[in-house]
Amino acid sequence: MIPRPKTNASVSPKGSLETLSQREVQQLRETGSGSVYRLFRQCALAILNTGSHSDNAKTILEAYPDFEVRIHQQDRGIRLELLNAPADAFVDGEMIASTREMLFSALRDIVYTQSELENKRVDLDSSEGITDYVFHLLRNARTLRSGLEPKMVVCWGGHSISTDEYKYTKKVGHELGLRGLDICTGCGPGVMKGPMKGATISHAKQRIHHGRYLGLTEPGIIAAEAPNPIVNELVILPDIEKRLEAFVRVGHGIIVFPGGAGTAEEFLYLLGILTHPDNRDLPFPVVLTGPKSAGQYLQQLHAFIGATLGEEAQRRYTMILNDPSEVAREMAKGIKAVTRFRREHNDAFHFNWMMKIDEGFQRPFEPTHANMASLRLGRDLPLHELAANLRRAFSGIVAGNVKENGIRLIEEHGPYEIAGDKAVMQPLDELLRAFVSQHRMKLPGGSAYEPCYRLRA
Numbered sequence: 001m002i003p004r005p006k007t008n009a010s011v012s013p014k015g016s017l018e019t020l021s022q023r024e025v026q027q028l029r030e031t032g033s034g035s036v037y038r039l040f041r042q043c044a045l046a047i048l049n050t051g052s053h054s055d056n057a058k059t060i061l062e063a064y065p066d067f068e069v070r071i072h073q074q075d076r077g078i079r080l081e082l083l084n085a086p087a088d089a090f091v092d093g094e095m096i097a098s099t100r101e102m103l104f105s106a107l108r109d110i111v112y113t114q115s116e117l118e119n120k121r122v123d124l125d126s127s128e129g130i131t132d133y134v135f136h137l138l139r140n141a142r143t144l145r146s147g148l149e150p151k152m153v154v155c156w157g158g159h160s161i162s163t164d165e166y167k168y169t170k171k172v173g174h175e176l177g178l179r180g181l182d183i184c185t186g187c188g189p190g191v192m193k194g195p196m197k198g199a200t201i202s203h204a205k206q207r208i209h210h211g212r213y214l215g216l217t218e219p220g221i222i223a224a225e226a227p228n229p230i231v232n233e234l235v236i237l238p239d240i241e242k243r244l245e246a247f248v249r250v251g252h253g254i255i256v257f258p259g260g261a262g263t264a265e266e267f268l269y270l271l272g273i274l275t276h277p278d279n280r281d282l283p284f285p286v287v288l289t290g291p292k293s294a295g296q297y298l299q300q301l302h303a304f305i306g307a308t309l310g311e312e313a314q315r316r317y318t319m320i321l322n323d324p325s326e327v328a329r330e331m332a333k334g335i336k337a338v339t340r341f342r343r344e345h346n347d348a349f350h351f352n353w354m355m356k357i358d359e360g361f362q363r364p365f366e367p368t369h370a371n372m373a374s375l376r377l378g379r380d381l382p383l384h385e386l387a388a389n390l391r392r393a394f395s396g397i398v399a400g401n402v403k404e405n406g407i408r409l410i411e412e413h414g415p416y417e418i419a420g421d422k423a424v425m426q427p428l429d430e431l432l433r434a435f436v437s438q439h440r441m442k443l444p445g446g447s448a449y450e451p452c453y454r455l456r457a
Helices: 022-029 035-048 057-063 097-118 127-140 163-178 194-205 240-250 261-274 292-308 324-344 369-373 383-402 404-413 422-437
Strands: 006-011 068-074 077-086 152-156 182-185 213-217 233-236 253-256 286-290 318-321 416-419 453-456
Touching (some): 035 068, 097 233, 127 240, 152 163, 152 240, 163 182, 163 194, 163 286, 182 194, 240 261, 253 324, 261 286, 286 292, 292 422, 383 404, 383 422, 383 453
Parallel strands (some): 152 182, 182 213, 253 286, 286 318, 416 453
Antiparallel strands (some): 006 077
């Protein structure tokens, strides 16, 4: 492994988290043994690696085995001492401003999450309690801003996409920005960066000085998909389920671009929620789109949804090929309907309280070999249950592809076994084969993709 340049530095927060209690500092000082410290170290290393071309969390962690973060309490607040940190995060000895902001956002979210759990103010035994927890995490991060008209567009898609697809996401982001809309993504590279980059230009053209580029992530993902530098609001949720709920609670509409297993996971999560009977009349615009070169991919994903979840799920989104302006117009029109609906029903603009999310979509899924093998995948299941289990299957594949724990499990025990009815497994196999052949599972330029799963009907 080629040695990477490292540096030592001392850095203080600016505007996001100036003080910690003695108990919180002690939790973080448990170097080498404390779980809170290990979690923050992992997230901090990912943030300092912003711009990295690796999507393997294990590789990034192994590249800096001697990286340390020390937390010091001082009369003016707190200070972080970084030892053997990635040198690319600094310019002439000063940490890049966006990197510093995100570093302390990570500290803020991890400390608050742990504090809430320890104080037992969180009711994780009920659906309402989980939603309330997500609300408090977002409010603590100052993400929820009352009084603002709905204009947050969530953009989902892959981190491993072609140049043509990436340029298309920038064009769509540009059209969204021209209409005064803000962008929320998973905060990493690829589709998570393109729409933000496009929107920055159009916001400048429209003299919008406070455009929002919100990035929502979780510890297992952030190490593999380091935040892109355009993100000006970063929130780290405790797990993938809280992250997905945050997307649909703060977003006013969602655009799904080309991607791989992670995108399919997000899409299935969304459709499983929108097809719930309680959400049948809830306006929430969803657009599936991509450039002309991604036409085959869009049709494959559309066909997979039809084969597994049926026409009811297909009716909850609009598919638009190679037309950024039409995508933005459709989204702007849909958000106007959302605004009218929330006014009529006295629902908050900043948090979608009325959307029903079944507990099956909220409970954390641990992608062990046993859990993956026991997933029920059959057309005899209620639509929302099948969607939830398919979402879990893709969540496991994402873990096996890029997450540190998932990669280690695959190395120790071999590929996951995923079984189900032929009516579901055949279209699933076809979709996954297409993802592999189109290089949608990993970033290009690395070694050939080795599937972390085996399917059987």
